[in-house]
Amino acid sequence: MLAVALGARxxxxxxxxxxxxxxxxxTGVVHSLRTIPEACARIEGAFTGDAAEPYRFAxxxxxxxCQPRARFVDAAKADPDTTKGWIFNDLxxxxxxxxxxxxxVVRVWRKPAASAPPDLDAQGRSRIYLQDSRQAAGSAMNRVPMFAAVMTVEGEACR
Incomplete structure (x- = not known):
């Protein structure tokens, strides 16, 4: 059983x-794979029957x-990985x-929002300074949870 557990890991x-x-x-029938309500998004897919692109998803x-509380981002640009703060959410x-x-095979990744109050200063107050807030505005994507999906086709093609 240990060998099976190590193989799965x-x-x-x-x-x-x-x-x-x-x-x-x-083939050709569009089906729903998963709905992500907080992102106001649904992942749909269909087998195409085309050898070059056997499966298409959107x-x-x-x-x-719907008012989204999370963003769905392009996985190619976001590069989801557990070392970058992403969590493997669904297979x-x-x-x-x-x-x-x-x-x-569709792998759904999620990245939780990084929301924390500002650090306390020497006087024990939480202050926001203009320069710091401008820098934080550049990283506004970290304040909203994000989702990304990666699709692959596995197995042998039939003839």
């Missing part, structure tokens, strides 16, 4: 959300009236109905 971090493999999906807004596996050996 070698593949990467364990996601916060444990979920079973999704039901197989038909992040769409859930409602025009979604979707097999193809036309080719059961092939499955789309």
């Amino acid at each position: 070698a593949t990467g971090p364990t996601p916060e959300i444990e979920r079973p493999v999704a039901p197989p999906q038909e 992040v769409v807004r859930t409602s025009a009236n 979604i596996r979707v097999p193809s109905a036309a080719c059961p050996r092939r499955q789309a």
Whole structure:
């Protein structure tokens, strides 16, 4: 059992959300993978049947009236990694109905907001200075929780 546990650890971090493999999906049918209410976003995907791009996924807004409390960012630019403060949130596996050996794997990462009150000064007061607030404005992205999704296709292609 120890060898199995070590093998699972070698593949990467364990996601916060444990979920079973999704039901197989038909080619060309758009399906919802996950909804993230705090970002007012839904991840949708579809098998394309194209060898160059076998699976396509997109992040769409859930409602025009929704007020997001988090941001969904491009994973290529954000480069989510546990060493950079990101948390491996969810692992979604979707097999193809036309080719059961092939499955789309979506990894969802989240980065919590870094919100802390300013440090106390020598007089025991929490003060905000103009110069410090200008520097903090440049890092405003750290004040809002962020989500990112990375998609890969695993398994052998069917002929």
